[in-house]
Amino acid sequence: MMGISEKEFAMLARLARLEFDGERKQEFMSEFEEIINFANAVNNAVAGDTESIKDTGGDNVMFEELREDTVKESLPNEKITSGVTPVNGYFTVKRVVK
Amino acid sequence: MKYEMNCGLETHVELATETKIFCSCTTRFGGAPNTHCCPICTGQPGVLPFLNKKATEFAVRAGLAVGCKVNTVTHMDRKNYCYPDLPKAYQISQLDKPLSYGGFIELDSGKKIGITRIHIEEDAGKLVHERGNTFVDYNRGGVPLIEIVSEPDISSAAEAREYAEKLQLIMRYIGVSDCKMQEGSMRCDVNVSLCPAGSGKLGVRTEIKNMNSLSFMEKAIEYECERQAEILDEGGVIEQATLRFDEHTGETYVMRTKEDAQDYRYFPEPDILTVIIPEETVERIKSELPELPFDKMRRYTDELGINAKNARLMCRYKNLCLWFESALSYGASVKHSVNLITGVIFSFLSTEENKEKFDLNLTAAEFAKLVKYLDEGKITVSVAQSALLQMLQSGKCVNEFITEDVLLGTSDGELEKICQDAIAANPQAVADYVGGKEKAIFALYGFIKRATQGKADMNKVNNILSELLNK
Ligand SMILES: [Zn+2]
Numbered sequence: 369m370m371g372i373s374e375k376e377f378a379m380l381a382r383l384a385r386l387e388f389d390g391e392r393k394q395e396f397m398s399e400f401e402e403i404i405n406f407a408n409a410v411n412n413a414v415a416g417d418t419e420s421i422k423d424t425g426g427d428n429v430m431f432e433e434l435r436e437d438t439v440k441e442s443l444p445n446e447k448i449t450s451g452v453t454p455v456n457g458y459f460t461v462k463r464v465v466k
Numbered sequence: 467m468k469y470e471m472n473c474g475l476e477t478h479v480e481l482a483t484e485t486k487i488f489c490s491c492t493t494r495f496g497g498a499p500n501t502h503c504c505p506i507c508t509g510q511p512g513v514l515p516f517l518n519k520k521a522t523e524f525a526v527r528a529g530l531a532v533g534c535k536v537n538t539v540t541h542m543d544r545k546n547y548c549y550p551d552l553p554k555a556y557q558i559s560q561l562d563k564p565l566s567y568g569g570f571i572e573l574d575s576g577k578k579i580g581i582t583r584i585h586i587e588e589d590a591g592k593l594v595h596e597r598g599n600t601f602v603d604y605n606r607g608g609v610p611l612i613e614i615v616s617e618p619d620i621s622s623a624a625e626a627r628e629y630a631e632k633l634q635l636i637m638r639y640i641g642v643s644d645c646k647m648q649e650g651s652m653r654c655d656v657n658v659s660l661c662p663a664g665s666g667k668l669g670v671r672t673e674i675k676n677m678n679s680l681s682f683m684e685k686a687i688e689y690e691c692e693r694q695a696e697i698l699d700e701g702g703v704i705e706q707a708t709l710r711f712d713e714h715t716g717e718t719y720v721m722r723t724k725e726d727a728q729d730y731r732y733f734p735e736p737d738i739l740t741v742i743i744p745e746e747t748v749e750r751i752k753s754e755l756p757e758l759p760f761d762k763m764r765r766y767t768d769e770l771g772i773n774a775k776n777a778r779l780m781c782r783y784k785n786l787c788l789w790f791e792s793a794l795s796y797g798a799s800v801k802h803s804v805n806l807i808t809g810v811i812f813s814f815l816s817t818e819e820n821k822e823k824f825d826l827n828l829t830a831a832e833f834a835k836l837v838k839y840l841d842e843g844k845i846t847v848s849v850a851q852s853a854l855l856q857m858l859q860s861g862k863c864v865n866e867f868i869t870e871d872v873l874l875g876t877s878d879g880e881l882e883k884i885c886q887d888a889i890a891a892n893p894q895a896v897a898d899y900v901g902g903k904e905k906a907i908f909a910l911y912g913f914i915k916r917a918t919q920g921k922a923d924m925n926k927v928n929n930i931l932s933e934l935l936n937k
Contacts, residue, residue: 410511430744434517437485437518439490443505444501448500449500458603
């Protein structure tokens with residue numbers, strides 16, 4: 369488990385121009401720990417096919433190099449919702465006021 | 467009126483591409499929930515969005531069609547907001563370099579409504595609120611949209627409607643969207659503010675979100691105008707807010723006090739490179755624009771001599787116009803074609819959707835053959851109308867219905883013979899008519915109609931009878 373030090377947190381808060389009181393600070397620091405752990409999990413994931421990705425070799429892309437409008441198969445619903453407990457194929461979230 | 471209204475529209479138009487804006491998932495409407503999705507459009511970590519060329523081209527085409535200039539160097543930005551319909555917690559949109567800017571739509575009055583900008587962005591997913599739960603379907607997430615932002619030049623609900631209708635028609639003509647408000651492929655956010663008449667200052671504005679019907683939009687603007695006027699009359703101040711229009715009560719409600727652009731913490735999208743659109747590409751897209759509806763309308767009235775009402779009616783449907791122009795190229799006359807289209811074909815198609823599709827069982831060439839019979843005086847208008855209706859219903863060709871006997875009954879020689887028979891068979895009516903009783907001629911008409919089974923051209927009959935009776 370990797371955390372974030374008070375000093376690092378203070379620096380990040382200053383960069384983001386955000387102020388935190390004591391309670392909010394503790395809350396955010398523990399959330400940061402979760403975020404960092406998640407990012408580490410992504411870092412450890414096995415990379416897919418990166419060979420076929422063309423090096424764009426610059427900061428720009430020309431119009432002609434943009435993606436062609438050709439449909440490719442989407443992922444099956446079970447895969448898309450595999451990280452959650454779906455209801456009838458839907459993601460569920462905390463109720464938001466309509 | 468003590469106040470003047472300033473109203474601007476932000477119109478979201480779903481682009482008719484096959485795939486989403488940043489991935490190759492289908493944009494098809496509907497489908498079981500979360501089945502048109504992939505790691506990109508559900509915002510999984512580590513994926514890279516890849517901009518759709520067609521969506522970019524459509525957005526440029528839309529801009530050119532309303533007289534905008536194109537930013538040939540453009541980039542995407544992140545608009546941050548946290549809501550479950552956006553899996554990434556940000557929307558990829560454009561802030562300072564929209565694809566195009568500075569166009570206008572001209573109203574019938576000649577007034578121009580400025581178009582500030584047109585930018586491209588991704589649509590959000592759909593939330594379903596049911597029995598205390600919220601369910602999310604990301605099938606629509608990532609469908610390409612353009613947002614067309616107008617200047618606050620609109621000064622009445624009727625002008626807002628006219629602007630939106632014209633925009634809708636142009637977008638359909640150029641094929642970038644079907645703009646079906648009831649299916650959500652066109653939605654308007656409306657900004658409304660009042661200022662004292664003649665002051666020229668813009669008042670505090672409120673924004674009514676997501677109008678998906680033009681008549682509701684008109685009602686919402688009128689209601690909001692009255693609401694603001696009442697507050698100002700009582701010496702109050704208008705609070706900048708985002709509103710929702712309730713279609714059942716006809717009133718607006720505050721959803722939230724309005725956030726400013728800075729609340730979205732926009733920043734350049736780091737996952738998508740700056741896009742360069744060469745001048746030649748812009749020129750190519752411009753040269754491929756079809757004739758726009760209002761140019762077509764002008765040509766129909768000025769060059770083809772169609773009356774303004776019919777020209778306007780026909781130009782609402784691009785497919786119809788193409789079919790009509792094709793019939794003209796086969797030699798059909800303008801006058802008879804227009805009459806048959808606005809009479810028989812419009813009533814046959816009945817719904818707006820059918821007229822929009824204009825998917826007929828009848829080719830323009832076959833229609834032209836029928837019109838030419840009429841042009842040459844070989845059949846009457848009523849025969850043409852009934853034949854056309856039967857052709858539309860059966861899909862059969864013109865010769866099935868315009869047979870020799872139909873043509874025979876109205877040939878000039880035959881008609882003269884029938885007129886002579888009518889005179890011979892009705893001596894009393896003829897005597898009365900010659901004696902000054904004009905109505906007596908109806909007895910002759912009746913005879914001729916029976917003899918020709920209603921297929922006689924009554925104009926010709928009149929000419930022949932008056933010649934014979936005046937001898
Ligand atoms: Zn996708």
